[in-house]
Amino acid sequence: ILDTIRELFPECERVTSYASPSSIRLRTDEELQTLRAKGLTMVYMGLESGSDKVLTLMRKGHPAAEIIEMGQKVRRNGMALSVTAITGLGGPELLEEHAVKTAEAFNAMNPEYIGLLTLMVEPGTPLAAWVREGSFTLLSPLEVLKETELFLQHVDSEGTVFRANHASNYLTLKGTLNGDRKALLAQIAAALDG
Numbered sequence: 284i285l286d287t288i289r290e291l292f293p294e295c296e297r298v299t300s301y302a303s304p305s306s307i308r309l310r311t312d313e314e315l316q317t318l319r320a321k322g323l324t325m326v327y328m329g330l331e332s333g334s335d336k337v338l339t340l341m342r343k344g345h346p347a348a349e350i351i352e353m354g355q356k357v358r359r360n361g362m363a364l365s366v367t368a369i370t371g372l373g374g375p376e377l378l379e380e381h382a383v384k385t386a387e388a389f390n391a392m393n394p395e396y397i398g399l400l401t402l403m404v405e406p407g408t409p410l411a412a413w414v415r416e417g418s419f420t421l422l423s424p425l426e427v428l429k430e431t432e433l434f435l436q437h438v439d440s441e442g443t444v445f446r447a448n449h450a451s452n453y454l455t456l457k458g459t460l461n462g463d464r465k466a467l468l469a470q471i472a473a474a475l476d477g
Contacts, residue, residue, distance in 0.1 A: 285321035299325040299365075304345045307353040315360035325363035325395070328354060333388030334380045337373040341410075347388050354392035364394035370430050371402035371422040378422065382430045386437035393440045399447040399456070401427055424453045425475065431456070432471045435464055 288295055300323060307326070310318070332338055333347045357364045366389065373381035389397055402421065404411050413419035422430065431447065431454075438445075440460045445467070447456040454474050458467050 285318065285323060289322060295322075297324050298322050299327065302326045302328050302353075302357070304328070304350050304353040307356055308349075312356070312360055315357070315362065319361040323362060325365060326357045327365045327367070328357070330354075330366045330368050330385065330388055330392075332368060332372050332381050333384035333386070334373060334377060337377055337381050337384075340377075341372060347384065351388050351391045354394060358392070358394070363396070364392065365396035365398065366392060366394045367398040367400055368434075369400050369402050370427045370434075374420050375422060375426060376420075378426065378430050379433060382433035383437050386434050386439075389443070390437075390439045394443055396444045397438075397440065397446070397460075398449070399431065399434070399445070399452070400449045401451040401453060403451050427453055428471055428475055432468060432475075435467055435471070438464075 285298060288298060307315075307328070328350070330347075330350050331341065331343055333351075335346050338345065338347060354364055354366060368385045368389075404414055404421070410419060414421060438460060443460045445456065445458050445460050445463070447454070454470065456467050456470060458464070
């Protein structure tokens, strides 16, 4: 596919791909290096949470350690890594664990990019049924900001571009870790005070 892209679109400067931990595990280091040499420059992977309790609750299908290991494998083989997590995914009961363990997972991967989204409930999903039944409680906007604050207090991923600027986010945050951490936390503090 990468050879065909180069042949048909010589002006193409960048090719990236979504990848699951399973699809990364299938590839040897040599295969990933070949993909990189043929032009695959970055992989997007969903962490969602660093907490195994949250990942099990949300039926992710992979424990945090496996996701971290596959993220490290991508980086080790020369591709940039962009990883997403979702605030609110643990509800109020797992807010602290979700924030801290997600930060720890990012610390272990040190990806080039972190995208922080806010949980949105899609109709017709098991999560929508849990919310309707009352077995899962969504975080309030203030709780999401407090969870984001806790995450930023624990994340240590030098050089990582951090973005929480998706339409789902209550507050747009942009910066580079760790240098912009104080400014990002100041933005959250101002939002919490306002």
